[in-house]
Amino acid sequence: MAQLNSRIPSGPLADKWRKHKTEIKLVNPANKRKYKVIVVGAGLAGASASATLAELGYQVETFVFHDSPRRAHSIAAQGGVNAAKNYQNDGDSVHRLFYDTIKGGDYRAREANVHRLAEVSVNIIDQCVAQGVPFAREYGGLLANRSFGGAQVSRTFYARGQTGQQLLLGAYSALSKMVGAGAVKLHVNAEMLDLVLVDGQAKGIIVRDLVTGAITRHAADAVILGTGGYGNVFNLSTYARGSNATAIWRAYKRGACFANPCYTQIHPTCIPVSGDYQSKLTLMSESLRNDGRIWVPKKKEDCEKLAADIPEEDRDYYLERLYPSFGNLAPRDVSSRAAKRVCDEGRGVGPGKLGVYLDFADAIKRLGEPAVRERYGNLFDIYHEITNENAYKTPMRIYPAVHYTMGGLWVDYNLMSNIPGLFVLGEANFSDHGANRLGASALMQGLADGYFVVPYTIGDYLAGIKPGSRPSPDAAEFKAAEQHVRDLNNRLLNAKGKEPVNYYHKKLGKIMWDYCGMARTKEGLEKALVELPKLREEFWAGVNVPGSGDTLNQALERAGRLADFIELGELMCRDALTREESCGGHFREEYQYPDGECKRDDENFGHVAAWEFQGEGKPPLRNVEPLNYEFTKMSVRSYK
Amino acid sequence: MVAHTTSTKNISVTIRVWRQAGPGQPGKFVDYPAKDLNPNMSFLEMLDVINDELERKGEDPIAFAHDCREGICGTCSLVINGKPHGPNRAIASCQTYMRSFSDGETIIVEPYRANPFPVMKDLITDRSAFDKIQQAGGFISVRTGAACDANATPIPKETADLAMDAAQCIGCGACVAACKNASAMLFVSAKVSQLGLLPQGQPERDTRVLNMVAKMDELGFGSCTNQYECSAACPKLISHDFIARMNRDYLAASFRSAFKGKPAVNSGGGA
Numbered sequence: 001m002a003q004l005n006s007r008i009p010s011g012p013l014a015d016k017w018r019k020h021k022t023e024i025k026l027v028n029p030a031n032k033r034k035y036k037v038i039v040v041g042a043g044l045a046g047a048s049a050s051a052t053l054a055e056l057g058y059q060v061e062t063f064v065f066h067d068s069p070r071r072a073h074s075i076a077a078q079g080g081v082n083a084a085k086n087y088q089n090d091g092d093s094v095h096r097l098f099y100d101t102i103k104g105g106d107y108r109a110r111e112a113n114v115h116r117l118a119e120v121s122v123n124i125i126d127q128c129v130a131q132g133v134p135f136a137r138e139y140g141g142l143l144a145n146r147s148f149g150g151a152q153v154s155r156t157f158y159a160r161g162q163t164g165q166q167l168l169l170g171a172y173s174a175l176s177k178m179v180g181a182g183a184v185k186l187h188v189n190a191e192m193l194d195l196v197l198v199d200g201q202a203k204g205i206i207v208r209d210l211v212t213g214a215i216t217r218h219a220a221d222a223v224i225l226g227t228g229g230y231g232n233v234f235n236l237s238t239y240a241r242g243s244n245a246t247a248i249w250r251a252y253k254r255g256a257c258f259a260n261p262c263y264t265q266i267h268p269t270c271i272p273v274s275g276d277y278q279s280k281l282t283l284m285s286e287s288l289r290n291d292g293r294i295w296v297p298k299k300k301e302d303c304e305k306l307a308a309d310i311p312e313e314d315r316d317y318y319l320e321r322l323y324p325s326f327g328n329l330a331p332r333d334v335s336s337r338a339a340k341r342v343c344d345e346g347r348g349v350g351p352g353k354l355g356v357y358l359d360f361a362d363a364i365k366r367l368g369e370p371a372v373r374e375r376y377g378n379l380f381d382i383y384h385e386i387t388n389e390n391a392y393k394t395p396m397r398i399y400p401a402v403h404y405t406m407g408g409l410w411v412d413y414n415l416m417s418n419i420p421g422l423f424v425l426g427e428a429n430f431s432d433h434g435a436n437r438l439g440a441s442a443l444m445q446g447l448a449d450g451y452f453v454v455p456y457t458i459g460d461y462l463a464g465i466k467p468g469s470r471p472s473p474d475a476a477e478f479k480a481a482e483q484h485v486r487d488l489n490n491r492l493l494n495a496k497g498k499e500p501v502n503y504y505h506k507k508l509g510k511i512m513w514d515y516c517g518m519a520r521t522k523e524g525l526e527k528a529l530v531e532l533p534k535l536r537e538e539f540w541a542g543v544n545v546p547g548s549g550d551t552l553n554q555a556l557e558r559a560g561r562l563a564d565f566i567e568l569g570e571l572m573c574r575d576a577l578t579r580e581e582s583c584g585g586h587f588r589e590e591y592q593y594p595d596g597e598c599k600r601d602d603e604n605f606g607h608v609a610a611w612e613f614q615g616e617g618k619p620p621l622r623n624v625e626p627l628n629y630e631f632t633k634m635s636v637r638s639y640k
Numbered sequence: 641m642v643a644h645t646t647s648t649k650n651i652s653v654t655i656r657v658w659r660q661a662g663p664g665q666p667g668k669f670v671d672y673p674a675k676d677l678n679p680n681m682s683f684l685e686m687l688d689v690i691n692d693e694l695e696r697k698g699e700d701p702i703a704f705a706h707d708c709r710e711g712i713c714g715t716c717s718l719v720i721n722g723k724p725h726g727p728n729r730a731i732a733s734c735q736t737y738m739r740s741f742s743d744g745e746t747i748i749v750e751p752y753r754a755n756p757f758p759v760m761k762d763l764i765t766d767r768s769a770f771d772k773i774q775q776a777g778g779f780i781s782v783r784t785g786a787a788c789d790a791n792a793t794p795i796p797k798e799t800a801d802l803a804m805d806a807a808q809c810i811g812c813g814a815c816v817a818a819c820k821n822a823s824a825m826l827f828v829s830a831k832v833s834q835l836g837l838l839p840q841g842q843p844e845r846d847t848r849v850l851n852m853v854a855k856m857d858e859l860g861f862g863s864c865t866n867q868y869e870c871s872a873a874c875p876k877l878i879s880h881d882f883i884a885r886m887n888r889d890y891l892a893a894s895f896r897s898a899f900k901g902k903p904a905v906n907s908g909g910g911a
């Protein structure tokens with residue numbers, strides 16, 4: 001059984017981080033250069049950590065599967081990044097951001113972590129502006145803010161609709177500087193395929209060069225994973241096609257606990273599926289909900305009609321009806337489920353009747369088309385480009401899509417997993433968002449972890465290790481891990497079955513979406529737990545991966561990632577099944593209030609579930625870390 | 641009556657694709673039929689469908705670079721019918737839809753053809769030269785934690801907006817592929833201008849432009865002869881005005897560094 005010591009410092013909430021920083025061990029500056037740290041990933045989390053650790057003097061080696069660090073999936077984030085700057089003087093504070101995040105997470109996050117996140121949020125904005133991130137500004141030259149994702153204060157900083165891009169390019173520039181200075185060794189097209197443990201501690205990784213196919217061993221004093229989320233388990237999602245869970249999944253199979261895998265976020269405003277060839281779902285910024293009104297026909301028989309032919313009295317503005325005070329701005333999980341409910345009732349619109357209208361007719365009437373164009377023109381263009389429809393004339397169609405995974409590898413307050421020496425940052429860890437993430441908080445967390453947390457906390461681990469004690473990459477453990485990777489790849493290459501990788505990915509996506517998607521039931525999850533092992537067998541026997549392992553082979557890359565997704569899907573269903581409550585992004589139909597709201601069970605499930613691998617074919621162990629709410633009261637989240 | 645989707649008639653096309661097993665190896669065009677395609681399918685989804693079929697038969701799928709599939713990561717890099725990123729303006733390859741083509745058409749798909757971007761396989765090229773230019777000076781040196789309050793230096797909105805126009809570059813390399821000289825001026829000028837416009841970027845303004853341009857030349861990118869094919873192909877419509885701005889910066893910086901009598905090299909060295 002894994003030891004899950006969260007190492008939350010004692011003392012008043014607001015003092016914990018400051019106190020912790022003064023109490024943890026430091027590495028002597030002259031010794032820093034003697035330690036090597038491997039960072040896997042250069043999204044917001046990995047790039048910021050790599051640059052900062054190199055500035056501190058550590059030897060850093062950074063690995064990304066992309067052809068450049070600038071392509072990490074963080075680049076796609078649109079809306080913005082939160083920070084408790086209170087520049088708008090609207091009553092924001094570190095405490096309020098802390099509280100909103102805890103409440104938004106449906107009381108399933110650690111108070112101490114979330115408070116730290118809110119504290120360092122202010123430093124992030126300072127850092128980014130200094131790097132030249134061109135945030136939106138007011139005419140007076142000061143930074144502009146907007147209110148985002150239902151927040152009641154304006155604390156979101158943004159750079160047009162490309163905030164993730166600008167923050168990532170900022171972190172990338174910091175990383176590039178250190179690469180240019182020779183302080184970071186960068187490996188691109190380099191995919192980590194295994195974690196190497198020596199004496200129970202994380203000491204290196206096995207990497208495949210995606211261009212040459214070469215498999216190599218890399219040793220370090222500590223390993224950091226900033227490898228992103230696992231939403232592509234669902235096949236269709238708003239993630240980049242290449243986003244995958246291989247790094248964290250293979251670390252899990254080496255003993256790292258996987259916390260709350262079932263917590264997934266479904267974003268309410270995405271462009272619906274148009275056909276079975278579909279490869280990804282595009283997010284439409286949530287800001288559209290500020291002026292658009294969401295509706296479906298009251299009567300099923302109207303669903304085939306043109307929107308314009310459905311009179312006002314036959315339209316059901318269901319969010320305004322159900323949640324009069326939040327209306328169209330109800331939180332993500334609440335709005336997503338409401339959309340699913342009306343579509344399940346047969347009142348959806350568009351192909352497959354899996355869509356709801358997001359209508360700007362009233363806004364155009366009220367503000368005029370030019371004003372609407374000014375606010376949302378680029379989004380209307382994107383919509384037009386994808387659907388070939390003009391949203392100024394007919395309402396947009398939207399549907400929820402998988403967007404973010406709150407679960408991830410378990411980490412303590414130092415962001416270290418239960419494997420000593422393995423640190424996990426950004427979306428890859430489980431730490432700060434509880435059961436549901438607020439809009440504009442993932443970018444904040446990735447940068448907080450990388451710039452302002454791990455550079456300190458890693459010292460606490462490294463200070464306890466003798467400089468120069470790093471194992472050689474020729475040690476037996478490394479050779480065994482390398483062989484393991486080769487065997488896995490060979491099995492995939494030798495299956496020589498009849499179906500392409502995508503065929504199985506689509507099947508996996510369907511099982512996960514049907515049974516572990518927006519609404520889950522005991523029955524459905526049990527069914528998934530029968531179907532997924534079957535799918536796994538079918539996949540290994542039936543997949544056809546052409547070519548060899550020693551060249552650029554995209555089919556092999558996809559196959560390896562899918563093999564991991566199938567197993568992870570199973571763990572997600574297991575977690576969803578055992579969490580007999582509804583909370584945030586995890587909605588079990590059995591546990592709801594009469595109005596369809598999440599019914600939490602704090603007494604029995606006010607904890608983190610951290611799953612531990614027990615060996616192939618054996619059920620994993622469910623470890624529990626209790627969540628002690630000392631400073632806030634766990635209350636029912638209501639958005640009525 | 642169908643209430644949605646405007647173009648409903650499916651189309652069939654032939655895809656003539658450049659196949660090349662590896663760097664430096666000979667390549668050739670191979671035709672693949674793509675039948676009965678929904679016009680709302682993206683160009684990359686069409687390639688997915690062809691690849692699924694190839695994999696089913698145990699044949700090597702067409703290698704092409706892609707990731708976000710929404711025009712922001714800069715990974716996709718196809719030359720479609722002779723145009724980097726295809727027939728439509730202001731979008732990336734991944735935002736090209738089959739409705740842009742007509743039934744029965746033969747569509748030619750190639751990798752970028754530019755010496756600094758060698759082909760790695762089929763439609764994938766090596767664009768690491770861009771990273772090297774960035775490493776030579778595409779940054780503002782600020783240690784983590786050393787920044788002052790974000791609002792300490794107000795920046796006029798117009799300046800911030802112009803910096804953002806430049807900052808939108810997705811690093812796709814289409815500008816290089818579109819240029820007969822394989823010049824990287826648009827890409828480099830976008831970064832130089834973004835940082836050079838902002839007050840935070842002033843201390844390193846001279847060394848930045850000198851070092852980035854030197855690196856660009858060293859890596860074999862050609863010179864700019866003001867044809868502006870680059871900005872026409874650019875998915876983010878980065879304006880060639882930034883090239884003029886960079887040229888001014890470069891001249892001024894060369895002048896100043898000549899006076900200081902010091903060679904302007906980045907202390908960090910190259911890649």
Ligand SMILES: Cc1cc2nc3c(=O)[nH]c(=O)nc-3n(C[C@H](O)[C@H](O)[C@H](O)COP(=O)(O)OP(=O)(O)OC[C@H]3O[C@@H](n4cnc5c(N)ncnc54)[C@H](O)[C@@H]3O)c2cc1C
Pocket residue numbers: 040041042043044045046063064065066069071072073074075076077078079080081082163164190191192193226227228229238239240243244246247283403404425426427428439440441442443444446
């Ligand atoms: C469409 C969209 C819009 C979003 N908008 C917002 C927003 O407005 N605000 C907000 O706060 N959040 C938003 N998010 C969420 C946010 O973008 C992500 O959670 C965050 O950027 C993740 O950053 P990361 O550094 O953890 O991982 P990523 O950016 O995903 O980076 C992962 C890195 O790991 C590398 N990697 C992964 N596996 C391996 C491996 N095995 N070997 C080697 N390298 C590997 C990759 O190459 C990459 O460099 C959005 C997400 C999506 C999908």
Ligand code: SF4
Pocket residue numbers: 808809810811812813814815816826827830870873874875876877878
């Ligand atoms: S300037 Fe335009 S074409 Fe060139 S790399 Fe940037 S986005 Fe691509």
Ligand code: FES
Pocket residue numbers: 705706707708709710711712713714715716732733734735810
């Ligand atoms: S795949 Fe990301 S820009 Fe085209």
